[in-house]
Amino acid sequence: xxxxxxxxxxxxxxxxxxxxxxxxxxxxEVVRTEYVYTRPPPWSDTLPTIHVITPTYSRPxxxxxxxxxxxxxxxxxxxxxxxxxxxxxxxxxxTRLLRDTGLNYTHLNVExxxxxxxxGDMRDPRIPRGTMQRNLAxxxxxxxxxxxxxxxxxxxFADDDNTYSLExxxxxxxxxxxxxxxxxxxxxxxxxxxxxxxxxxxxxxxTVFDPHRPFAIDMAGFAVNLRLILQxxxxxFKLRGVKGGYQESSLLRELVTLNDLEPKAANCTKILVWxxxxxxxxxxxxxxxxxxxPNVEI
Amino acid sequence: MPKRRDILxxxxxxxxxxxxxTVWHQSTIAPLLAVHxxxxxxxxxxxxxxxxxxxxxxxxxxxxEVVRTEYVYTRPPPWSDTLPTIHVITPTYSRPxxxxxxxxxxxxxxxxxxxxxxxxxxxxxxxxxxTRLLRDTGLNYTHLNVExxxxxxxxGDMRDPRIPRGTMQRNLAxxxxxxxxxxxxxxxxxxxFADDDNTYSLExxxxxxxxxxxxxxxxxxxxxxxxxxxxxxxxxxxxxxxTVFDPHRPFAIDMAGFAVNLRLILQxxxxxFKLRGVKGGYQESSLLRELVTLNDLEPKAANCTK
Numbered sequence: 001x002x003x004x005x006x007x008x009x010x011x012x013x014x015x016x017x018x019x020x021x022x023x024x025x026x027x028x029e030v031v032r033t034e035y036v037y038t039r040p041p042p043w044s045d046t047l048p049t050i051h052v053i054t055p056t057y058s059r060p061x062x063x064x065x066x067x068x069x070x071x072x073x074x075x076x077x078x079x080x081x082x083x084x085x086x087x088x089x090x091x092x093x094x095t096r097l098l099r100d101t102g103l104n105y106t107h108l109n110v111e112x113x114x115x116x117x118x119x120g121d122m123r124d125p126r127i128p129r130g131t132m133q134r135n136l137a138x139x140x141x142x143x144x145x146x147x148x149x150x151x152x153x154x155x156x157f158a159d160d161d162n163t164y165s166l167e168x169x170x171x172x173x174x175x176x177x178x179x180x181x182x183x184x185x186x187x188x189x190x191x192x193x194x195x196x197x198x199x200x201x202x203x204x205x206x207t208v209f210d211p212h213r214p215f216a217i218d219m220a221g222f223a224v225n226l227r228l229i230l231q232x233x234x235x236x237f238k239l240r241g242v243k244g245g246y247q248e249s250s251l252l253r254e255l256v257t258l259n260d261l262e263p264k265a266a267n268c269t270k271i272l273v274w275x276x277x278x279x280x281x282x283x284x285x286x287x288x289x290x291x292x293x294p295n296v297e298i
Numbered sequence: 299m300p301k302r303r304d305i306l307x308x309x310x311x312x313x314x315x316x317x318x319x320t321v322w323h324q325s326t327i328a329p330l331l332a333v334h335x336x337x338x339x340x341x342x343x344x345x346x347x348x349x350x351x352x353x354x355x356x357x358x359x360x361x362x363e364v365v366r367t368e369y370v371y372t373r374p375p376p377w378s379d380t381l382p383t384i385h386v387i388t389p390t391y392s393r394p395x396x397x398x399x400x401x402x403x404x405x406x407x408x409x410x411x412x413x414x415x416x417x418x419x420x421x422x423x424x425x426x427x428x429t430r431l432l433r434d435t436g437l438n439y440t441h442l443n444v445e446x447x448x449x450x451x452x453x454g455d456m457r458d459p460r461i462p463r464g465t466m467q468r469n470l471a472x473x474x475x476x477x478x479x480x481x482x483x484x485x486x487x488x489x490x491f492a493d494d495d496n497t498y499s500l501e502x503x504x505x506x507x508x509x510x511x512x513x514x515x516x517x518x519x520x521x522x523x524x525x526x527x528x529x530x531x532x533x534x535x536x537x538x539x540x541t542v543f544d545p546h547r548p549f550a551i552d553m554a555g556f557a558v559n560l561r562l563i564l565q566x567x568x569x570x571f572k573l574r575g576v577k578g579g580y581q582e583s584s585l586l587r588e589l590v591t592l593n594d595l596e597p598k599a600a601n602c603t604k
Contacts, residue, residue: 027360027361027362028360028361028362029361029362029364030361030362030363030364031364031365031366032363032364032365032366033365033366033367033368034365034366034367034368036367036368036369036370037370037371037372037375037376037411038369038370038371039371039409040371041371042369042370042371060518060519060524061519064497064518064519065497067497067499068402068405068406068497068498071402071405071406071409071500072402072405072406074409075373075405075408075409077371163398163399163401163402164402165401166405184398185394185395185398190394271397274395274397274398274401276395276398276399281518281519282519282522283522283523283524284522285521285522285523285542285543286522286523286524291523291524291542292523292524292525292527292540296516296524296525296603296604298518298519298524298525
């Protein structure tokens with residue numbers, strides 16, 4: 001319907017119109033609606049915001065990982081992506097990537113200190129990867145949102161190399177305190193899962209590796225209501241002295257009890273998130289001097 | 299001469315129907331308009347605020363056309379009559395990460411308008427997992443399968459190593475296209491081979507949509523390099539391949555680095571990926587040499603710099 005002729009024909013064909021009387025003239029208003037596909041979906045006033053915290057670090061596959069993660073996040077309404085770089089400064093690559101996605105985002109950075117006693121480039125191995133970055137995001141949330149503020153929100157930690165179904169985000173949106181669900185490819189299993197009893201309560205953890213951890217769950221397997229994060233403002237991931245596999249517990253024990261947990265994904269019977277790992281690309285043919293143009297961003 | 303009784307009867311029958319039809323007409327059209335605008339008040343305010351409008355004189359009436367843009371999100375995007383269809387051919391096989399890989403690939407494809415996903419399983423039968431997954435995405439898809447023969451001389455479970463993985467599946471998709479679309483059919487389409495474990499930007503699909511014969515672009519993490527790329531001269535023509543591994547292949551390019559116009563696929567109906575006796579890295583050439591020449595190639599991604 002590009003030309004006036006069409007609309008006149010439409011009118012003749014009986015298109016409904018509203019008529020207004022303005023002095024002696026009748027103004028007939030014809031409304032034509034153009035639908036424009038948007039990405040991300042339009043913001044809704046009624047949905048709680050999901051704050052997705054993603055630590056990231058520079059390596060060859062970084063841009064690819066963030067590109068495909070963004071492609072998933074772009075389907076989720078009311079999503080706020082908090083991307084935290086492990087770097088001294090916010091890099092141009094990430095700045096451009098975030099801007100080009102169109103997502104609602106916050107771009108932060110904090111560098112994990114390097115352990116100078118080892119090779120100069122080695123980050124302190126006593127600090128699990130991503131910890132300082134996740135903690136910075138928690139601090140940012142606490143500085144940005146008022147504890148008494150009623151803006152409902154959910155906090156989720158999403159690493160940049162995992163795979164997320166769209167259904168997962170809708171499951172976590174109804175989190176009142178803390179919610180949990182199974183995660184594939186962790187703990188040396190096809191999946192680890194919370195144990196849920198007939199009353200719909202979490203009573204344990206179906207894992208082989210240390211099932212007696214307070215929260216034997218992977219980072220990708222839980223979400224917390226923003227209100228709890230704001231109220232328990234001293235709750236952070238423990239930085240040092242954390243046994244392998246206890247990172248998640250170090251935060252969750254300060255926020256919720258087992259009884260508080262809401263099992264999602266059909267009472268923890270469905271897999272909606274996979275702890276996929278990306279293999280390191282083979283770059284042997286670059287040689288010492290480099291074959292490809294280093295100015296071409298990968 | 300009709301009796302008064304008869305006239306009364308006719309009126310009593312016709313009148314309710316007339317009323318009913320009038321009311322029905324209004325009630326079906328009104329909600330459609332209501333979806334478009336929230337209430338008459340808003341549009342009046344918009345008009346007063348100087349919203350762009352065209353005016354027509356129709357006898358003593360002014361017809362004001364108000365164009366409202368409504369931003370909607372649908373998954374996938376609404377089909378467009380003007381965009382060429384991109385037929386994405388993905389071979390897939392069962393292994394633990396299969397569902398994860400296809401889930402995140404689907405999440406990407408769901409943003410691309412006029413996309414048709416041809417998923418070909420390497421299996422004896424179409425599996426329930428894939429059937430369910432495809433249906434649940436909402437994508438426009440075709441679900442095929444063909445099993446690569448197992449090499450019985452080796453371990454019973456080993457597929458014939460002389461047939462590169464995915465070849466029979468891609469060929470089946472080509473055959474399906476040729477059986478489904480008429481050579482003289484003018485439905486514009488592009489054919490792209492997308493493996494289920496790669497990463498695709500949304501920009502890529504828009505780049506390939508304008509393919510007239512064959513188009514090419516760089517691919518990251520192949521050939522032992524950060525990326526391999528076609529070499530493009532100042533005239534915008536492809537004249538070679540920037541690779542370390544065998545740059546003298548007819549088409550030294552990865553499966554993910556090219557797209558072909560559907561018309562060519564339909565016209566050269568005997569062009570397939572060579573099944574056996576193909577040297578490593580020559581799979582792509584085995585098909586492309588039957589479809590295009592180097593001169594035909596259109597470089598995309600900012601003349602192969604992105």
